[in-house]
Amino acid sequence: MGVRVFLAKESPPPRVGSRLILDSEESHYLLKVRRRRPGDAVELLDGHGGVWSARYTQTLAPKQAELEILAVIKRKQAPTELVLMLGLIESNALATALSHASELGVDEIVFIQCERSQGKHQVPSAARLERLFRATMRQCGRVCAPRTQGPISLPQALALHPQHSTYIASLSDLPAQALPPANAQRRILIGPEGGFTPEETQFAHASGCVPLSLGPWVLRSETAVPAGLALVRSFAQET
Amino acid sequence: MGVRVFLAKESPPPRVGSRLILDSEESHYLLKVRRRRPGDAVELLDGHGGVWSARYTQTLAPKQAELEILAVIKRKQAPTELVLMLGLIESNALATALSHASELGVDEIVFIQCERSQGKHQVPSAARLERLFRATMRQCGRVCAPRTQGPISLPQALALHPQHSTYIASLSDLPAQALPPANAQRRILIGPEGGFTPEETQFAHASGCVPLSLGPWVLRSETAVPAGLALVRSFAQET
DSSP states (O other): OOOEEEOOTTOOOOOTTOEEEOOHHHHHIIIIISOOOTTOEEEEEOSBSOEEEEEEEEEETTTEEEEEEEEEOOOOOOSSEEEEEEEOOOHHHHHHHHHHHHHTTOSEEEEEOOTTSOTTOOOOOHHHHHHHHHHHHHHHOOOBOOEEEEEEOHHHHHTTOTTSEEEEEEOOOOOOOOOOOBOSEEEEEEOOTTOOOHHHHHHHHHTTOEEEEOOSSOOOHHHHHHHHHHHHHHSOBOO | OOOEEEOOTTOOOOOTTOEEEOOHHHHHIIIIISOOOTTOEEEEEOSBSOEEEEEEEEEETTTEEEEEEEEEOOOOOOSSEEEEEEEOOOHHHHHHHHHHHHHTTOSEEEEEOOTTSOTTOOOOOHHHHHHHHHHHHHHHOOOBOOEEEEEEOHHHHHTTOTTSEEEEEEOOOOOOOOOOOBOSEEEEEEOOTTOOOHHHHHHHHHTTOEEEEOOSSOOOHHHHHHHHHHHHHHSOBOO
C-alpha cells in the first residue's frame, strides 16, 4: 500500500518540481512508522482534495523529511453525496462510528443533540477529529476529510439539506425488500444509545424521513453507522 | 430496554412455573450492573435459541439471584441464513468485526487463514467468543450465538456451503447499481488486513464468488464486515 502524508496546514499548494519539508509529525510517520528510504514514492494530501505524487528525497536535521513534488493527481468526484446525521454517543463508540463513516466515503457528518444523548457526550475537539480523519485518509485513500457540524437539534439538522433523500435507521423483521432509488444527495439519520424517542421518530417521519430497515436486532450506533451508510450508498439513482 | 441473562451452561431447559438460581456472573450482571429489584422482569436465554420470560424473585446468600420462570418465548426464524467468511486479523479489530457481525444477525462465522493473515493472528478462545457473543445478545436481542469454525484455508471454506449465494467484498468506483437477488442462504468473503492476494481473489472468482462493491475506498476489515453484511442481508430473494 502507498504511503500518504499531509501537507502542513498553512502551506500554499506545492508546485510540481519544487521541494518541501514535512512537519515533524508527518516526518515521524514517514520515517519511523512506515520506515521509508530516500527515493521511495509518497502521496501528499492537503486534506481538502488536493493530491500530489512525490518522492522522499532526503532527511534534513532534525529528523525532517524532504519531498520532491512530481505531479498533481486528479481524483474523480464520487457520484453521490452522502450525509450522516448522528445522535451524540459515548466517545469511544463515536470514534469507531466516525472511522467507519469516513472510510465509507461520507461527505458530511452532522452531530445531533438527541433527547437520549447524555449531557457528557460531546463533539470531539477539532484536533481529535483531524487525527481521526487523517488516519482514515491514510488508510482508505480518500483525499478529503468529511465536513462536520453541530451539535444541533434534530429539527435544525433536518432543515439543513431539504433536497436530500432522507432515511432513518429502523428496526424491522420484514424479509429483505427491494431498495428504493434515491437522489444523488442522500442522508441517513442514526440515533444515540437507547435510540430516538417516539416523539423524535414521529418528527422525523413527519419531516419526510423514510424508514430503512437494518434488520430485526437492536444495533449499537457504531454498527448502525456502517450498515446504514453501505445501504444508502448502494441505492440506485432516480431516473 | 429489557434485561437479558443466561442460563448456566449445564442446566436442562427450565420448566414454566419452576425457580432457578443464576450463576455468580449472571447474578452480578443482574444485581450490580443492571441494578434490578425483586419483582423485575427478566429475559432468560440459553444462548442456543431458547428464551423464557422470568421474574427476579429474591437474592439468596451469597449474592445469587433467583428467577421464577413465567413462560416460553417463541421467536421467529430469520428468513435468510447469513454466513461470514473472514480472513484472520488482529485481535482488537477482530473483536469489533465479530460484535458488528453478531448484531447484524450472522448465523455462522468461518475464520480463514489467508496468505496475508499474520501467523500471530488467531481465532479467539471459546471463552472469549462466548463473552463477546453474550454481550451482543444482551444488547441486540438475538437469542442464538453465531456458530464458528476454523481457521481453515480459503479452498476449504469455499467448499463448505456450495449451495449459498456467495459474494466477495471488493473495491469499485462504479456508480451505485441495482443489487442482485440471492438464495435464502448467503455468504460473504472478507479479506484480512492488506486484502486477498491476486491468486486468492482469482480462486474466489473461479469458485463462483460474485464481486460486491463496498465503494471506492480501501476499507479496514472491521468496516467491511458490517457494510458487507448489511448489503448481503438486504438482497431480495430469488423467485
